[in-house]
Amino acid sequence: MMSTIELGDIEVNVIRKDIKNVHLSVYPPNGAVRMSAPKHMKLDTLRVFAISKLEWIKQERRKLREQEREAPREFLDRESHFVWGERRLLKIEEADAPAQATVRGKQLFLQVRPGTDDERRQAIIAKWYRDQVRQAAPALIAKWERKIGVQVSRVFVQKMKTRWGSCNPQSRNIRLNSELAKKPPGCLEYIVVHELVHLLEPTHSARFQRLMDQFMPHWRSWRDELNRAPLAHEQWTY
DSSP states (O other): OEEEEEETTEEEEEEEESOSSOEEEEETTTTEEEEEEETTSOHHHHHHHHHHTHHHHHHHHHHHHHSOBOOOOOOOTTOEEEETTEEEEEEEEEOSSOOEEEEETTEEEEEEOTTOOHHHHHHHHHHHHHHHHHHHHHHHHHHHHHHHTOOOSEEEEEOOSSOSEEEETTTTEEEEEGGGGGSOHHHHHHHHHHHHHTTTOSSOSHHHHHHHHHHOTTHHHHHHHHHHSOBOOOOOOO
16 A cells, blocks of 8 residues: 655655565656555654655755666667667677677677567667676676675566665575666676675665675765666656
């Protein structure tokens, strides 16, 4: 069941869940605010919490609204695509062979069968981005498992619209956004560290930040780099 808290012109959608702590999030593209809250907490208590976070909410909404966005992609020759933070020009090659994408020099080559439509081209590229993250993530996870002293059960890679990664401390599973393959490699490493630290501290508390400072002293620089990178062009839903 969803409730709403109004803070002036800002609406906070409250979703009750079987959780222990309150989680407040601001979502792209226009800064919709959502609060996940324990089922037993009263709405008045949650309103006080939201008011205490009002300046942070406003700051996050401003950052999202000012952030650059990618232009819609049509998957045509010489269209720009980002691969690990580098701009690549798309080159379409038609062949009676299985579809594939590869990087050659400064170009992203997409091999498709003749007559392949834009939707199918998009799906091929999306799978290729997922595969890039799947290939890069295991070595990073193994490296940081040793440093942090934790162990991940399973890793999932998928396209996510509202977050770069997530962690379930109970199952010890983490999820990584396939869009990270478009960003500089350090962004993926930062998200891996972020999610692994959540195995020690589930919330974004002062302790979480101290742990991040301990294991990755320059993590804020990578967070800022990720926030500066263009958002994908999406039809956003919540």
